[in-house]
Amino acid sequence: GGPAAAERTVTTCGYCGVGCSLEVLTRDDQVAAVLPDHNGPVNRGHACVKGRFAHGFLGSPERLTRPLLRRDGRLEPVTWKEALEYIARGLRDAVAAGGPDAVAAISSARATNEENYLAQKFMRVAIGTNNIDNCSRLCHAPSSAGLIAAFGLSGGTDTFDDVETADCLLVVGANPVEAHPVVGARLLQKVLRGTRLIVADPRTVGLARYADVHLRPRPGTNVALFHGLAHTLWAEGLADEEFLRRRADGLPELLDLLTGYPPDRVEALTGVPAEDLVAVARLYGRAERPAIIYGLGVTEHLHGTDGVRALANLAILRGAVGTERGFGINPLRGQNNVQGASDMGALPDILPGYGKVTDPLARARAEHVWGAPVPTRPGMRIPEMFAAARAGTLKALWIMGEDVCATDPDGTRVAEALDACSLVVCQELFLSQTAQRAHVVLPVASWLEKDGTFVNFDRRFQRVRPALTPPGEAKTDFAIVHAMASALDVDLGCRTPAEALAECGRVAPLFAGVSHERLDREGAVAWPCPDSDCPGEAKLYKERFATPDGRAKLAACPYLPPGESPDDHYPVILVTGRRWAHYNSGGMTRRTDNIRLDGTDRLDVHPADAARYGLRDGHPVTVESRRGRATLTVKLSDEMVPGQVFCAFHFPSSGVNILTSAHADTITSCPEYKVTAVRLAPV
Ligand code: SF4
Numbered sequence: 001g002g003p004a005a006a007e008r009t010v011t012t013c014g015y016c017g018v019g020c021s022l023e024v025l026t027r028d029d030q031v032a033a034v035l036p037d038h039n040g041p042v043n044r045g046h047a048c049v050k051g052r053f054a055h056g057f058l059g060s061p062e063r064l065t066r067p068l069l070r071r072d073g074r075l076e077p078v079t080w081k082e083a084l085e086y087i088a089r090g091l092r093d094a095v096a097a098g099g100p101d102a103v104a105a106i107s108s109a110r111a112t113n114e115e116n117y118l119a120q121k122f123m124r125v126a127i128g129t130n131n132i133d134n135c136s137r138l139c140h141a142p143s144s145a146g147l148i149a150a151f152g153l154s155g156g157t158d159t160f161d162d163v164e165t166a167d168c169l170l171v172v173g174a175n176p177v178e179a180h181p182v183v184g185a186r187l188l189q190k191v192l193r194g195t196r197l198i199v200a201d202p203r204t205v206g207l208a209r210y211a212d213v214h215l216r217p218r219p220g221t222n223v224a225l226f227h228g229l230a231h232t233l234w235a236e237g238l239a240d241e242e243f244l245r246r247r248a249d250g251l252p253e254l255l256d257l258l259t260g261y262p263p264d265r266v267e268a269l270t271g272v273p274a275e276d277l278v279a280v281a282r283l284y285g286r287a288e289r290p291a292i293i294y295g296l297g298v299t300e301h302l303h304g305t306d307g308v309r310a311l312a313n314l315a316i317l318r319g320a321v322g323t324e325r326g327f328g329i330n331p332l333r334g335q336n337n338v339q340g341a342s343d344m345g346a347l348p349d350i351l352p353g354y355g356k357v358t359d360p361l362a363r364a365r366a367e368h369v370w371g372a373p374v375p376t377r378p379g380m381r382i383p384e385m386f387a388a389a390r391a392g393t394l395k396a397l398w399i400m401g402e403d404v405c406a407t408d409p410d411g412t413r414v415a416e417a418l419d420a421c422s423l424v425v426c427q428e429l430f431l432s433q434t435a436q437r438a439h440v441v442l443p444v445a446s447w448l449e450k451d452g453t454f455v456n457f458d459r460r461f462q463r464v465r466p467a468l469t470p471p472g473e474a475k476t477d478f479a480i481v482h483a484m485a486s487a488l489d490v491d492l493g494c495r496t497p498a499e500a501l502a503e504c505g506r507v508a509p510l511f512a513g514v515s516h517e518r519l520d521r522e523g524a525v526a527w528p529c530p531d532s533d534c535p536g537e538a539k540l541y542k543e544r545f546a547t548p549d550g551r552a553k554l555a556a557c558p559y560l561p562p563g564e565s566p567d568d569h570y571p572v573i574l575v576t577g578r579r580w581a582h583y584n585s586g587g588m589t590r591r592t593d594n595i596r597l598d599g600t601d602r603l604d605v606h607p608a609d610a611a612r613y614g615l616r617d618g619h620p621v622t623v624e625s626r627r628g629r630a631t632l633t634v635k636l637s638d639e640m641v642p643g644q645v646f647c648a649f650h651f652p653s654s655g656v657n658i659l660t661s662a663h664a665d666t667i668t669s670c671p672e673y674k675v676t677a678v679r680l681a682p683v
Contacts, residue, residue, distance in 0.1 A: 064474065075436075094395035100131075102396065107120065113340040115477040119400060125370055126484075130378055145305045150309055151541060157327075169291050170291065171200070172201070174332050179332070201214075221271070226307070232285075311329060403652065409673060451465060572680055623647075
């Protein structure tokens with residue numbers, strides 16, 4: 001007979017936060033094809049070069065298939081039993097030496113909701129600490145803090161479906177054409193059909209070429225830019241005073257602050273011409289249904305939370321949030337499940353569903369369901385974990401699927417932190433830079449090999465279904481957390497992912513109406529979804545905001561300069577971000593055919609800077625910051641302005657994050673990846 005018929009599994013892409021629904025066709029436990037699902041709520045039959053083609057990593061010979069344990073300085077294969085006994089001993093020793101807070105965990109925004117739920121339960125119940133965080137700390141923690149402060153909930157204010165009705169798009173600090181390609185394509189399609197487009201980004205990113213106005217603020221000056229726009233909105237009578245009276249607080253304080261941000265002063269602070277600023281305020285202010293979409297160019301700053309709040313001010317002033325007019329303000333989340341990891345309480349101060357660990361009522365709800373006390377003291381954030389490890393107070397660090405040595409800033413200090421721990425456990429697909437420093441490395445299932453749910457960037461729960469069997473002895477993170485708990489003689493309950501989500505709903509009223517069974521029946525469901533009759537609130541705040549008094553909060557936060565500025569020694573600003581063919585540290589995409597589309601990290605340099613520093617296209621360049629040095633390949637690019645360079649961090653061997661600084665958002669500790677002062681020299 002002919003080849004066996006392919007099996008079809010509908011699941012959710014494990015790369016970016018758009019959350020494309022994909023049909024995975026398999027034959028003999030191998031991927032035959034990945035097709036975009038026409039019923040996908042966001043992608044509607046589309047997918048990008050990552051979700052559709054970058055699955056070759058599954059069969060990579062470098063895939064980890066057995067647990068590894070460090071003996072005499074080398075990682076050697078061992079049985080699961082040996083690995084788990086070693087971990088249990090190490091965790092017990094750490095707690096004996098320094099109490100439960102001597103243990104910390106970094107959960108994974110790549111893992112499912114159920115895995116994140118179980119991981120935070122493990123830390124709180126089995127260890128007795130709130131020391132758990134996830135990589136939202138490195139990207140959209142300022143979005144959570146800023147949006148909660150302004151509106152009451154952590155998440156975009158609208159569904160992406162509403163963008164279809166927007167008549168003006170303000171895209172800030174985001175490059176969706178490369179980083180969220182399906183969203184980028186939908187935005188571009190709208191623009192080509194006549195929707196007005198404003199792009200605010202220092203680089204000429206893909207959408208900028210189609211913009212009515214492209215603002216290019218100097219990196220680190222967003223807050224001044226947004227205040228300049230707010231100043232003009234108010235000065236030109238484009239604010240919705242009736243909305244402000246009815247539904248917002250803080251106007252007098254904001255107006256007082258805005259007197260200091262007339263367009264000419266903002267031009268001096270940001271480099272954005274005053275007439276462009278006025279043009280943008282008029283475009284946004286006169287639109288019937290304006291939309292704000294933003295990315296990490298807003299959040300990854302010393303004052304990232306202020307940036308989110310100053311941007312939210314625009315939507316509030318215009319009355320374009322929580323009303324039929326407008327599409328509010330919506331972050332483009334990076335990782336596939338970074339929204340979900342935070343929703344599930346993999347955060348040091350937050351329980352599942354955003355109850356605070358310091359709130360007795362939220363704690364009591366979790367304690368009732370878990371039958372165990374919840375620690376009251378907020379735990380450490382990721383940068384604090386590294387500092388505590390270097391100081392000797394953190395003994396054991398458990399890392400689920402984050403290559404912190406490659407992706408966290410000031411990489412040399414991160415490596416020092418890991419080396420200072422008596423136990424580092426790492427769950428990984430491949431022997432990442434972080435795994436190479438671990439004491440125990442546990443082989444995990446990929447997103448195509450597991451069961452559960454993700455939450456995408458517009459708060460939709462979607463099903464993740466296993467299309468393949470994990471290789472060798474690899475296990476899901478879900479199974480590993482259970483196994484670690486058993487090794488400590490702790491029963492975490494919720495034996496299956498479906499049971500875990502059901503239990504989460506009992507702890508977190510926001511998600512109480514979501515279940516695997518319902519998602520299988522109905523497809524995606526947005527949160528808040530407090531009961532099974534609720535369809536899910538895709539658009540938020542129609543009646544009232546979720547703040548205690550139901551009113552939105554304007555923020556009068558002054559502009560403050562970034563953590564570091566160029567000087568005579570380090571005269572150029574380095575900005576980092578993503579490119580279209582690869583994903584973050586590249587652990588997966590570099591092991592696929594996408595490597596043929598893009599095979600190296602390179603430094604985008606304006607021709608004027610190349611001439612100034614003696615650099616040539618395609619030749620190596622040494623990039624040096626106050627913390628270290630990396631070697632990249634020069635790419636001449638007119639997307640840059642002189643004095644600024646750009647690179648991705650998809651090839652850890654080039655050491656880009658050795659350069660980046662430990663300056664971090666003053667409110668959330670999100671690193672300032674977007675402003676690093678460097679100098680350039682030909683190799
Ligand atoms: Fe996957 Fe994002 Fe590409 Fe969609 S846009 S296929 S979610 S990487």
